[in-house]
Amino acid sequence: MSNSVNPQAADGPTLVASDLDRTLIYSAPALQLSMSDADAPRLLCVEVYEGKPLSYVTETAAELLVELGRSTVFVPTTTRTREQYGRIHLPGPAPKFAICANGGHVLVDGVSDPDWQRQVAARLAEECASLAEVRDHLLRTADESWLLKERVAEDLFAYLVVERALLPEGWVKELGEWAEGRGWTVSLQGRKIYAVPKPLTKSAAMREVARRTGAGLTLAAGDSLLDADLLLAADQSWRPGHGELADSGWQAPQLTVLDERGAAAGEEILRRFLAAGRDRA
Numbered sequence: 109m110s111n112s113v114n115p116q117a118a119d120g121p122t123l124v125a126s127d128l129d130r131t132l133i134y135s136a137p138a139l140q141l142s143m144s145d146a147d148a149p150r151l152l153c154v155e156v157y158e159g160k161p162l163s164y165v166t167e168t169a170a171e172l173l174v175e176l177g178r179s180t181v182f183v184p185t186t187t188r189t190r191e192q193y194g195r196i197h198l199p200g201p202a203p204k205f206a207i208c209a210n211g212g213h214v215l216v217d218g219v220s221d222p223d224w225q226r227q228v229a230a231r232l233a234e235e236c237a238s239l240a241e242v243r244d245h246l247l248r249t250a251d252e253s254w255l256l257k258e259r260v261a262e263d264l265f266a267y268l269v270v271e272r273a274l275l276p277e278g279w280v281k282e283l284g285e286w287a288e289g290r291g292w293t294v295s296l297q298g299r300k301i302y303a304v305p306k307p308l309t310k311s312a313a314m315r316e317v318a319r320r321t322g323a324g325l326t327l328a329a330g331d332s333l334l335d336a337d338l339l340l341a342a343d344q345s346w347r348p349g350h351g352e353l354a355d356s357g358w359q360a361p362q363l364t365v366l367d368e369r370g371a372a373a374g375e376e377i378l379r380r381f382l383a384a385g386r387d388r389a
Contacts, residue, residue, distance in 0.1 A: 111152040117217065120324035122289045122385040124176060125185040125207065127330035128196065130297075130351055132173075133163040140292060140350065140370025149371070151296040155196045163196065166371050172378035174200040180385050181321050183207060187309050189261045190220065205321070207273040210304055210334060211313035220339055233263070236291025242266060242303050246285065251278075255300070265304040272299050273329050295333040297352060304334065310343035318353060327384055339363055346380050348373030 130138050133154055141148050152170045155163035165173065176182050177200030185207040186193055193208045193215075205217040214224040243266045247258060254274035260266050280301060284294040287303055295302045310330075318326055328342035329336075330353030339345035339353075340360050347353045350369040359365070368376045 109250050118324050122180040122325045122388065123183060123314075123318050123321060123323035123329065123339060124180045124327045124379070124381050124385075125183045125310070125317070125342065126202070126312075126328060126377070127335050127338070128184055128186045128188070128193075128331070129163070130331045131329050131348065132169070133165055133196065133198075133375065134371050135163055138370060139341075140166065142370075142372075151371075152199070153315055154198055164371070165199070166375055167268075169371070169378055170199040171374045172382065173198055176378060176381055176385075177201045177203065180327075181205065181317075181323060183314065184329070185314065185330075185338060186210075187304075187310075187332075190215070193303040198263050202203060205317045207310055207313040207317070209262040209264050211309050211310045212262055212308055214316060223235075224313070228264075228308065232305050235307045236305045239263065239266065239305075242287065242290065242292055246283075247301060249283070251276075264308060267303065268301045270298050270301060289364065293297035294334075295352065297332050297334075302334065310335065314338060314341060321386065325384070325388055327381050329381070333358075336360075344384055348377065 126132055133257055149166040149168065151164040152167055153161040153164055153277065182203050183205045184203055187210040190208045190213055192267055193206065204217060208215060212228055213220040240259065243260065246266055246268060250268060254271045256271060257269035280294060280296050287294050291306050292305055293306055314326065324343040328338045328345040329347065330338055331348050331353055333352045336353065336358060343363065344362055346364045346366055347368060349367050350373065366373055366376055366381065
């Protein structure tokens with residue numbers, strides 16, 4: 109569906125595929141509340157982890173999410189595993205579709221679609237090096253002085269949790285160059301370094317949901333390099349003034365770059381989604 113509405117689906121619904129972390133929902137350090145404490149917005153907790161609040165939206169964003177869920181096909185689109193996604197409770201109607209594990213799983217009414225799983229597995233086996241090879245390289249080249257955790261997500265990709273201040277300059281770049289030749293991509297997000305197979309994309313999963321729903325317009329938002337393909341695949345897309353894409357100055361013809369950062373960007377993205385949906389009504 110790249111950048112054009114399918115003429116046969118021109119009257120179809122508006123599909124909104126949005127990244128979650130640091131795009132719509134924010135941890136306390138990521139909120140970037142620039143006003144005085146007395147003027148700060150009220151927050152709604154949307155995720156609890158180990159009994160403690162972890163992720164938030166503003167009350168205004170919560171109201172906009174309810175409206176978005178009622179007026180569009182809203183598809184949460186995340187690199188999170190299914191278990192991690194399951195901790196998030198967004199305001200509004202429960203989305204029929206969600207995309208997890210960077211496109212590795214398409215959830216339909218909360219259940220991973222087996223046909224999509226088979227398609228993904230076949231592409232990964234054919235087009236890139238194995239997870240085992242990449243994971244072995246990560247563990248051999250990382251140093252325990254700055255490596256905090258190593259994790260495998262859904263048997264699809266791997267990531268490291270690092271002490272960012274101690275991470276050697278150039279290490280991520282070298283890892284990216286090594287991974288490039290093996291059909292993988294590398295992304296640094298906060299304290300996490302992701303190694304993800306190139307065929308494992310949010311955009312492919314979004315196109316599948318758009319096909320199933322007969323979407324007439326696709327909208328997307330995201331802040332990281334792992335969102336770039338999603339933003340390119342949508343008819344209209346937005347990125348906040350923070351994150352990997354902002355730091356690199358990433359642009360695309362259908363992309364609108366927002367000035368807002370933190371929770372304010374989350375609100376503005378939701379306003380843009382709703383406005384774009386209304387414009388075609």
